[in-house]
Amino acid sequence: MSVLDLLPLIEARSARVGVIGLGYVGLPVACILADNGFHVTGVDINAQKVETINRGQSPIGGEEPGVAELVARVVAAGRLRASTAVTDLAEAHIVLICVDTPVEPDTHLPLYRGLRGALTSLGPVLRDGALVIIESTIAPGTISGVVIPALEEASGKKAGVDFFVGHCPERVTPGRLIQNLVTMSRAVGGQTPDVAKVMVALYSTYVTGELDPTDPLTAEVVKTAENSYRDVQIAFANELAVVCETLGADVYAVRELLNKSPGRAMLMPGAGVGGHCIPKDPWLLIANARDQVEARLIPAARAVNDRMPEHMVTLTERALAKHNVSLQGARIAVLGYAFREDTDDDRESPSRYFVEALERCGATAIVHDPHVPAYQRPLEEVVTNADAAVFMVAHRAYQNIDLEWLRGALRHPVVVDGRNVVDVNAAASAGLTYIGVGRRLL
Numbered sequence: 001m002s003v004l005d006l007l008p009l010i011e012a013r014s015a016r017v018g019v020i021g022l023g024y025v026g027l028p029v030a031c032i033l034a035d036n037g038f039h040v041t042g043v044d045i046n047a048q049k050v051e052t053i054n055r056g057q058s059p060i061g062g063e064e065p066g067v068a069e070l071v072a073r074v075v076a077a078g079r080l081r082a083s084t085a086v087t088d089l090a091e092a093h094i095v096l097i098c099v100d101t102p103v104e105p106d107t108h109l110p111l112y113r114g115l116r117g118a119l120t121s122l123g124p125v126l127r128d129g130a131l132v133i134i135e136s137t138i139a140p141g142t143i144s145g146v147v148i149p150a151l152e153e154a155s156g157k158k159a160g161v162d163f164f165v166g167h168c169p170e171r172v173t174p175g176r177l178i179q180n181l182v183t184m185s186r187a188v189g190g191q192t193p194d195v196a197k198v199m200v201a202l203y204s205t206y207v208t209g210e211l212d213p214t215d216p217l218t219a220e221v222v223k224t225a226e227n228s229y230r231d232v233q234i235a236f237a238n239e240l241a242v243v244c245e246t247l248g249a250d251v252y253a254v255r256e257l258l259n260k261s262p263g264r265a266m267l268m269p270g271a272g273v274g275g276h277c278i279p280k281d282p283w284l285l286i287a288n289a290r291d292q293v294e295a296r297l298i299p300a301a302r303a304v305n306d307r308m309p310e311h312m313v314t315l316t317e318r319a320l321a322k323h324n325v326s327l328q329g330a331r332i333a334v335l336g337y338a339f340r341e342d343t344d345d346d347r348e349s350p351s352r353y354f355v356e357a358l359e360r361c362g363a364t365a366i367v368h369d370p371h372v373p374a375y376q377r378p379l380e381e382v383v384t385n386a387d388a389a390v391f392m393v394a395h396r397a398y399q400n401i402d403l404e405w406l407r408g409a410l411r412h413p414v415v416v417d418g419r420n421v422v423d424v425n426a427a428a429s430a431g432l433t434y435i436g437v438g439r440r441l442l
């Protein structure tokens, strides 16, 4: 049995494809493959999601260009069917696993409940000669230490002989899922060069970016390292912002000039880092090395970024003090709860930690978010009679907010800006007391 036997099936689009995990990553991938002519079966343990998809609707909210239309099209064409039963993948030649891979909150070690569940349920129905590709982000060493042993045990088959394994991590960002899936380059890690060759053939059916064949370990390190790199860069921006506040400098003016120096590309500071990737991928990177290597920079960056929601509380307290208002007992309008602009994804949202910190100080938080269902309510209801408005997310809905109106609605004219949403001069003209991450302290 050779993995290369899959090449003509991919070419003819007669390879049957299974996708396990129909979230922000798995659903668009399943849809794109279906739209490219494959018959795709998507499996998820969330029965409500499965029902929604089979009705031709997307369970993903926020501004996600193209996803709803694509789901409607491929379901109507009969090319994508969702199911809660992994047994429906018994005919699949290729199975992509796109389940969530969080870390344990205290130890920061990988929590592979979803991944192990997917592997142990897939094993018994895995067809001979199948290719299993892990798209989820995993700690380096997981393909050899978890995926292959779990699949071999559950299937009674031998990896590299009876079935084949690869790792092709996703690089998408909510808000740009389809565009990223199609255009971004990919590290394509095959168990052998032939496996990588077949994976490249599969991804070539819809990816216009470069496809770089490699081995699974390299792909595991690349993915977790690229997000760790970003976390470290954001931490630098955040630390510099706090330093600038204390020195009386403006971090945005500093950043603009600093980036004129060759090779510098400082990122924007902000109210914290969230989502299902950047806060946990640095921990995944070091998970299997940390007993031998004392990683210092990566945990330090995590600590700096995790501190930002607390720092937002300090800024809020300072701004309120200008109006002789104590944080204790204050009513704070929190604008934005998603982890980034114009998505409904609120996993590891900095706003959650900000709200918890406010409540520990005896303040009341009233949250607004145009995309997160629990907080979709009129903005006016949230800001009216609040002691301060705090911008935690740069949603488009907040970009052109009428500052005169905001001042009139608030009980005290206090604005705290964690995302550089409000123009400082416009805030001053509107008579607002403005304080922001990286701005001169009041």
Ligand SMILES: NC(=O)c1ccc[n+]([C@@H]2O[C@H](COP(=O)([O-])OP(=O)(O)OC[C@H]3O[C@@H](n4cnc5c(N)ncnc54)[C@H](O)[C@@H]3O)[C@@H](O)[C@H]2O)c1
Pocket (backbone or CB within 6 Å): 020, 021, 022, 023, 024, 025, 026, 043, 044, 045, 046, 049, 098, 099, 100, 101, 113, 114, 115, 116, 117, 118, 119, 135, 136, 137, 138, 169, 170, 171, 172, 173, 174, 276, 277
């Ligand atoms: N969200 C992103 O922007 C993004 C970007 C790049 C990489 N990733 C990585 O992709 C992976 C998936 O992320 P996501 O954001 O799509 O997660 P998600 O939570 O949106 O989707 C995961 C889905 O898997 C399902 N699931 C979990 N265990 C299962 C099982 N045993 N069987 C069947 N279904 C199961 C869940 O019900 C859920 O619907 C993660 O490893 C993540 O780090 C995510």
